Amino acid sequence: MDTTTSDAGSNKRHNRTSSSTSSYNILKGLSSLQTVPASRQAYIKNHLLASESFVKRLEQQPQLKGHRGCVNTIAWDETGEFLVSGSDDRKLNLYKPLDAQPLVYSIPSGHTQNIFSAKFLTGSSAQTIISCSADGITRLTSVPRFAATSRTGDWSPSPGFNCHTSMTYEVMADLVDGHIFYD
DSSP: OOHHHHHHHHHHHHHHHHHTOTTOOHHHHHHGGGGSOHHHHHHIIIIITTSHHHHHHOOOOOOOOOOSSOEEEEEEOTTSSOEEEEETTOEEEEEOTTSSSOEEEEEEOOOSSOEEEEEEOTTSTTOEEEEEETTSOEEEEEHHHHHHHHTTTOOOOOOOBOOOSSOOOOOEEOSSOTTOEEO
């Protein structure tokens, strides 16, 4: 017996029963993809997430508050548990959107102008953020270092990588090596 077909049928049955539940939380549903074997993730993403019943279950989530300016970038960590955002207020906000109090930290980035892009480094378990801004500087931010030094008032952002002569619009973590990023 083809287990893929059997699993797909099982998912379709589950999908029909879930669609009748109006309190379905989309973020919890997407987070649960972490527990699905990699061999089945492509099927779920390609067939179920685009289905009409799935789309009908979408609901607006509470607004994530914390910035005092336009939010220009958001990115999930690899697990889908944490979200980082960067803003015109030059802060990096770290959220756990499924928690009752979603804002974990609001980190002064050290950028002197608007943050355009922020991402978690690959394999960092939401511990290291790379960001860039209109000041042309790219910065690495250690979340554990911020947590430890902000309590004592000793936080100072890391020195930036000043490799550009004007604005830097995008950063990207290398998908394989967590010590490499591109800007």
